[in-house]
Amino acid sequence: MFRRTRQSAEPVGSDLIKFRFENREILAARGDSVAAALLAAGISDFRSSVVSGESRGPFCLIGNCFDCLVEIDGEPNQRSCQEPVGEGMQVRRQQGIRTARISYES
Amino acid sequence: MSPDVLIVGAGPAGMSAAISLAYSGARVRVVDEQLAPGGQVYRALDRVSTAYPDALQILGKEYADGAVLSDAFKTASVEFSASTSVWDITGGKRPTVGLVKDERAEMLHPTHIILAGGAMERPTPFPGWTLPGVMGVGAAQTLLKESGLVPKGKVIIAGTGPLVYLYARQMIAAGAPPTVIVDSAPARVPAALWGLLLKAGLADFGPLNKGRSWLKHIRAAGVDHLNGVTEWKAIGDQSVKGIEYRRRVGTRRLECDLLLVHDGVIPNTHLSMVAECSHRWHPLQRYWAPTVNAAGASSQPGISIAGDGAGIEGADAAACRGRIVGFSVACHLGLIGREELKSKIADDQRKLNKLAILRSFLDHFYRPLPSMQVPPAADTIVCRCEEVTAGEILKVAKSGCVGPNQGKAFTRCGMGPCMGRYCGTTVSQIIADHHGLSVEDVGHYRIRPPVRPLRVGQLAALD
Numbered sequence: 347m348f349r350r351t352r353q354s355a356e357p358v359g360s361d362l363i364k365f366r367f368e369n370r371e372i373l374a375a376r377g378d379s380v381a382a383a384l385l386a387a388g389i390s391d392f393r394s395s396v397v398s399g400e401s402r403g404p405f406c407l408i409g410n411c412f413d414c415l416v417e418i419d420g421e422p423n424q425r426s427c428q429e430p431v432g433e434g435m436q437v438r439r440q441q442g443i444r445t446a447r448i449s450y451e452s
Numbered sequence: 453m454s455p456d457v458l459i460v461g462a463g464p465a466g467m468s469a470a471i472s473l474a475y476s477g478a479r480v481r482v483v484d485e486q487l488a489p490g491g492q493v494y495r496a497l498d499r500v501s502t503a504y505p506d507a508l509q510i511l512g513k514e515y516a517d518g519a520v521l522s523d524a525f526k527t528a529s530v531e532f533s534a535s536t537s538v539w540d541i542t543g544g545k546r547p548t549v550g551l552v553k554d555e556r557a558e559m560l561h562p563t564h565i566i567l568a569g570g571a572m573e574r575p576t577p578f579p580g581w582t583l584p585g586v587m588g589v590g591a592a593q594t595l596l597k598e599s600g601l602v603p604k605g606k607v608i609i610a611g612t613g614p615l616v617y618l619y620a621r622q623m624i625a626a627g628a629p630p631t632v633i634v635d636s637a638p639a640r641v642p643a644a645l646w647g648l649l650l651k652a653g654l655a656d657f658g659p660l661n662k663g664r665s666w667l668k669h670i671r672a673a674g675v676d677h678l679n680g681v682t683e684w685k686a687i688g689d690q691s692v693k694g695i696e697y698r699r700r701v702g703t704r705r706l707e708c709d710l711l712l713v714h715d716g717v718i719p720n721t722h723l724s725m726v727a728e729c730s731h732r733w734h735p736l737q738r739y740w741a742p743t744v745n746a747a748g749a750s751s752q753p754g755i756s757i758a759g760d761g762a763g764i765e766g767a768d769a770a771a772c773r774g775r776i777v778g779f780s781v782a783c784h785l786g787l788i789g790r791e792e793l794k795s796k797i798a799d800d801q802r803k804l805n806k807l808a809i810l811r812s813f814l815d816h817f818y819r820p821l822p823s824m825q826v827p828p829a830a831d832t833i834v835c836r837c838e839e840v841t842a843g844e845i846l847k848v849a850k851s852g853c854v855g856p857n858q859g860k861a862f863t864r865c866g867m868g869p870c871m872g873r874y875c876g877t878t879v880s881q882i883i884a885d886h887h888g889l890s891v892e893d894v895g896h897y898r899i900r901p902p903v904r905p906l907r908v909g910q911l912a913a914l915d
Contacts, residue, residue: 354600403584
């Protein structure tokens, strides 16, 4: 679906970021959004929709459409096009309807 | 400390306004959701230039030229807050801006607010537009700027507008031309528009020549360019596998791995709407835009609006508007005199007059596709968030629903996380069409804060 240009394909040293999507290791460049890194890795199915459960992926990539929502480090409803990749991040596909998570810590 | 002027958006309009105000001695803060200034048009320019200059070559001169403005912005005495979202705006005697960055929400009370939120690609409801692998042409271009991503495999572009040809040219430069452009514009300029085209050419032949060279480039690269397409749908189950389009009387199916769509751009109006600025409907380009005067002042005291967020005019015009609004606000705050204001903005006003002639031709030639305004197929999803179809909207209109806000109660249309950004105008047009009313009569969703995601915890962190 997408490839990187030759020079953008070779992040080295501290510019190389490794994170996980589900159980897969993804290599990305510092400054990539999570959405761009996943699309570059050939992943376009980011979540299942809230009513029909159909597959969805990024559409606008400027933070307006909310179709690229994923779970990042346990936090759901993250716009993957607005979140920069971080070393060791755990990204998961968002499944269906959003839920409120309430914690009672003081 | 609240600044004198808070500017939302660091695209050409926001950057120009900030530079003008800083020059006039105002304390200015600019906030933007991106990591760096530039807006959508000059997005990630620094990163591209240093980390992957091969993408700079692909993006071309129009993009690289943004460095002049962004360098001036970086050296100006302006506070810039990256990765910052705005979730509320209130005008009046004590203007208020609600911000959120990381875990902290913040309320500021600047003396004046300038909205420079720019544009978004026009929503294009057609069957299958929610499939993974269907995205905006602008979205694909964002990936090229932000991360050096180039499409691979079979790529089809559907739609029309200058961005289609610019991006197709960039794909060709990257060695990955689209297989087909399914174009909704006519192949030739109709006779009725020759007058406008002639005027545009007499004002400045440069932009028209540039457009012609893009088209020539596309033809020379062997891209199949089909004009006069009226409707299409995306085929696929888990992801897009092809397109079926209607041209003249026949329909045809083509396979693809990626379907990029574009039907022009429209103003981002959620901030001006949440601030309850008055808006007007642009009948030709079919979008809502805030009502502003020549100095960019909105109907709300304390709020001015610059650039494409006040009506689509393009990046060059946005920079002019930014300077005019910036110096006008500086004058309003008593930082510069009337005479100085006049001399500062005279060149920009002249340039805007010239650009308006070209814009008039573009607005008439690249008309929004009617099948994307009121989708003919009842099963077309209109509200991507809550998965409400055109048929369901029509059904509630038939049962007596006369406005988009009432429609929410029946269908949840517009109540998802995008807050109606992608369905708002379509819903109003379906309802208006059914009742034989104008879109202006039907109106738009009422937009309420927060217009960006805000967690209760972030809100609780407010001082």
